[in-house]
Amino acid sequence: MDHSEIVFGILGNAFHCPVMGEFEYLENALITVDTAGRIQAVLRPEEYQSSGIVQALEGQGRLQRLTASQYLIPGLIDLHNHAPQWPQMGKGLDLPLYDWLSNYTFPLEAKYQDLEFARQVYGDLVQSTLSSGTTSAVYFSSLHLEPSLVLAETCLDKGQRAFVGKVCMDDPDQCPDYYRQSAQQSLYETETFNHAVAGMKGNQGLVSSVVTPRFIPSCTEGLLKELGQFATANDCYVQTHCSESDWARDYSQQKYGETDISVYERTGLLGRKTLLAHSIFLTNQDILIIKDRGAGIAHCPLSNMCFANAAMTTRELLDQGVHCGLGSDVAASVTPSMLRSCFDAVTHSRVREEGTSTHRPAGERGESNTRISLVESFWMATAGGGQSLDQNIGLFKAGFGFDAVVVDAAVPDCDLTIWPGMDSPADILEKIISTTSRHNVTRVWVQGRQVIDKKTAG
Amino acid sequence: MDHSEIVFGILGNAFHCPVMGEFEYLENALITVDTAGRIQAVLRPEEYQSSGIVQALEGQGRLQRLTASQYLIPGLIDLHNHAPQWPQMGKGLDLPLYDWLSNYTFPLEAKYQDLEFARQVYGDLVQSTLSSGTTSAVYFSSLHLEPSLVLAETCLDKGQRAFVGKVCMDDPDQCPDYYRQSAQQSLYETETFNHAVAGMKGNQGLVSSVVTPRFIPSCTEGLLKELGQFATANDCYVQTHCSESDWARDYSQQKYGETDISVYERTGLLGRKTLLAHSIFLTNQDILIIKDRGAGIAHCPLSNMCFANAAMTTRELLDQGVHCGLGSDVAASVTPSMLRSCFDAVTHSRVREEGTSTHRPAGERGESNTRISLVESFWMATAGGGQSLDQNIGLFKAGFGFDAVVVDAAVPDCDLTIWPGMDSPADILEKIISTTSRHNVTRVWVQGRQVIDKKTAG
Known part of the structure; x- marks a missing residue:
């Protein structure tokens, strides 16, 4: 030897x-x-x-x-983490999603144009995730280019394998005035960010940029198409939220007469390097398309319990061989630890299997044989995450x-x-x-x- | 002043x-x-x-x-903790309850007749609960007298406010041969334990003994009656499991044609100093009786998610003013921390409110307005626990x-x-x-x- x-x-x-x-x-x-x-x-x-x-x-x-x-x-793999929400972690997880986003999240995300603040928070975040064993993290940054670059540089500097996206949101109907960019500006900054990340000194593939439309309600169709074209032409990673709640699913049906997956596919956003956070309300056809394209799902169990209206069909997706890993969904979590996400995925699957209402007979309460095991959830946080990212990790x-x-x-x-x-x-x-x-x-x-x-x- | x-x-x-x-x-x-x-x-x-x-x-x-x-x-108050299960914590929480008890719990509990082992484990347990902020703990010990005394002495020595019960189980139909006592021996050891705890040198009320029939299936009716008489005559604390699962509820119905609460009341086991772990499947009549007697409920959220078949109606019990605190239910938990129990109580209530099945329409999925807040759960782990124990803490x-x-x-x-x-x-x-x-x-x-x-x- x-x-x-x-x-x-x-x-x-x-x-x-x-x-x-x-x-x-x-x-x-x-x-x-x-x-x-x-x-x-x-x-x-x-x-x-x-x-x-x-x-x-x-x-x-x-x-x-x-x-x-x-x-x-x-090393543990976090497929979904909202970096700018880090200071919010542990606050308000007993609130409905709308209140949580309006009262805490959007005002906080807008603060990162203060780059000194961005450096301070992202330094602490990346140190904390590494210190919890997260060797690879897929981050939503905020709306703006410069703080997103601060995040990418922080990951490179501290040595974390990272996938970082500048968030795109342009639809005035769904985005607050103080936290929105035009489609043109979103695309320009996405291109600039992609170029800058690839060119960071010393970046030999450790940090990648990710095309990041926030989710369907926050983006115009025009922006989705532009981002899809850019991602396809440049073989980029893509991340977004998918069918997270009754409201999100209904929104796409009302606006497009389609599912989220159908819209993402049609706009060129669904491929082998696409990561779909949540994916609670999928149709059978959606699942076939996700599997065919080789996209990955980021299951975020604690966020699922708090904000998603129903439980992801984790058991069925794993059994069908859909690429599936775990996400912390910071700050819809109380720790960056992916081992906690593993455990939460198991308990949530047990609650799903048994059901909750004491007013229903046992046979009509839950969904039989839908639990997952601790070892399965650990696979998701390691090998499954690597498979979802199409990386040998x-x-x-x-x-x-x-x-x-x-x-x-x-x-x-x-x-x-x-x-x-x-x-x-x-x-x-x-x-x-x-x-x-x-x-x-x-x-x-x-x-x-x-x-x-x-x-x-x- | x-x-x-x-x-x-x-x-x-x-x-x-x-x-x-x-x-x-x-x-x-x-x-x-x-x-x-x-x-x-x-x-x-x-x-x-x-x-x-x-x-x-x-x-x-x-x-x-x-x-x-x-x-x-x-100081945080843990109303339900199985002390001898401490070395088991973190194992097998993805298993069904029956497998978990048979494969892990009963063989482990039987080991404590080795008093050196008891001293080692209980020293670590009490140190760990104190170190996690648990100032008061209500413990199930094991079947045997001497190791139960080791636990009580350890609590007194380390300064934890503790309520310790020697476990009683005598029904050959439901208890393994190697882990069972006769009714006579159970009563004798309960009396002896009660006397010994009160007489421990330096015990000025910090450590109390608790009359502890494990639950209805493990006890004959004769033993329940004897324990009820003893508890009433001596104004003792009582702890037991109550209507934890479909199986446990059905067992009482089949054996007695009654609910657990009805049996406990009739046998003299239900009073102001009674602590009922779990209490998932309660009838309206059960709730009225519990409230009238002033008994307390120990809600154990993580255990509830893993083993109880449905969610406790925490919201309704709190709103009705039933005494209600939190329990870790070690080792049906992954930490002794009662703050983790607070958080789990909230997330479990959110899952209950929203429901889990994506195959049901939103309106038929969960149970509206049943969430509890973080501040409510914190009340349960502190003031609510004190109220349940009838102590000024x-x-x-x-x-x-x-x-x-x-x-x-x-x-x-x-x-x-x-x-x-x-x-x-x-x-x-x-x-x-x-x-x-x-x-x-x-x-x-x-x-x-x-x-x-x-x-x-x-």
Whole structure:
């Protein structure tokens, strides 16, 4: 074996999910990382023991050994995060969506033209998401070009794999006067932003721009078409909201006599690199189209519980093989942690399966066999997110980017506790998903670069 | 003003909820604590400024000043916690209840006859709940006397206000052979436990014993009657599970032709000091009886989502003035934090209000006007819990026990962030409820005794 292109190796216990619904426990595995930040090899003890590679790397100071309390998991992928809403997190999640947007969100998003404010908030956001184990994040920025560039630069500087969109909203019927641009200006700034992000110094594909019509009600048809043309011509990522609520679904029907998916498809916005947040009220035809185009869905469970009027049909979408990952939907969340999103996706699916009304008989209350498992939700936050983004991330596999997180159960004053002799690997993974706090995340790498190192006692 | 009986004072910003659904922000308030650990006075600046009391206490080294990033909230009250399930927390919450109990819970609970194991687990549990801000906890212990005493002693030693029950289960039809006692043994150990807890050295009312029939299916009618007689004769606390699921409700109907509440009432188990966990499937008559007897309900939202088949009618119970607090239902939870329970109660009520099935029209999906607010859930975890326990706790009010928690937003690497000039007192309280982690809880007092002091940088 040629060790010359290996930059470093990690030796320890790791979990990942190569197959949806199953997990693989890599006990005492050696993962080596090459000069491009990719995984060079994933070796089990029987594969590395006789090769001398561990000793060679250790002798050169290029081996990191995990302790028995530390577990390596793939970097977590957040497919939907409203960056400018970060200071709003934790406020008003008991309000209806309209009040929440009008009272908190739009006035806050408009503030980012103050670039010093943008730098302060985005610095804290990106640091916090990385510190929670989010190695890849798909961000809605705000309406304006310059603060969106601040966000992209912050991600590049801190080393987060990021997909950043300048938000487009031009329809005077649905957007407040103080927070709206003309279609022409939206397109111009989208083009400028796309060019600027690609040209950021040192950006070798870590940060991508995303064409971002907010959602159908906030955009004129003309703008949707222009953005669709631009995205198609330039092979851009696209993100938007899709059929999030009764109101949003009805709006498209009333304005266009079509579903959201039909409008996005017709305007050139639906392709392999499109991310559809929410997607609660899909028709069977919508699902076939999404699957055929290879677009991805960002399931945002807590936001779904608070704002979406009904539960996403997660079970059915996963079973049909639609690309599907998880989103925090900051600030319709209370933490940037994607492990919390994993857990919320499971509990929400259990509530969906059982139903809620005590006034209905059990058989007419919920929707049978629609729960998802903890391991399935963990797949969504890792491999499923990578698949949705059409990126080789989310697994420990040769050729994939080394995006990884150390979860340490020995950090003091945390809920995550592994009891000696009482927890199987399956139990440990479930505890990691269910009880990891930000303090348990002690080391994080993105594309081979270490971006978090907490130097804890653990 | 006579300061002689004041042991110490705390000066800073505090939140509490004297009225259900409203909060009071005590800005720069002085709270003084007497020799019995009770609140002697709660003074606003205009009430203390001219008295010289601040200067007097400070001069005697008996004043603690909170910083601007620190907020005092009432100690949190957990009305339902299965202590022996602590090592199980975070495992298998995607399983059906029957599998969860058979595969994990009963075998684990049986282990506590190993008292060294009991000491280890209960030490960690009580430390963790205190460290999360739980100043009062109502515990189910296990079937056996000695480990139940270990739990009671641990609470007393660490200074937690605790209500501890040795679990009674005697029906061979529903209890595994390895985890069951005769009715006679159950009653004998209940009596012995009650006597021993009252007589623990130094126990001046901090730790109480609780008569604890597990639930109707696990107990014979004879045992229920014996326990009811004992509880009535000795004015004991009682705790049990009530109408938690379709199965549990149907079981009582099939065995007795009655509801759980009817059985508990008839057997003498329902009174002012009774705590009913869950209480999902209540009839109107049940609710009238609970209210009339003054019993309390422990709403356990996450457990409700995972295991209860339908949503508790929290909105209606609160509106009818039924005593109602929150329970973690460890280990049907992923954290001991009662603030997480507050948040889960809100999201679950939102899902209940909206419904889940996309196949139903909006008007037939959920149950209108059934959401609860963050401030209502916070009331439940504090004042509502105190009311349910018939104890003067959960508020900053003269004569109440000084059970209090400092939440510090300046602790590094935490989600809770207050943005200067952007967050009103209402926003701050909502952020505290929604985003506080265990690390933000830096100081805790129970009945005037400081039991947690993290000495953080904040």
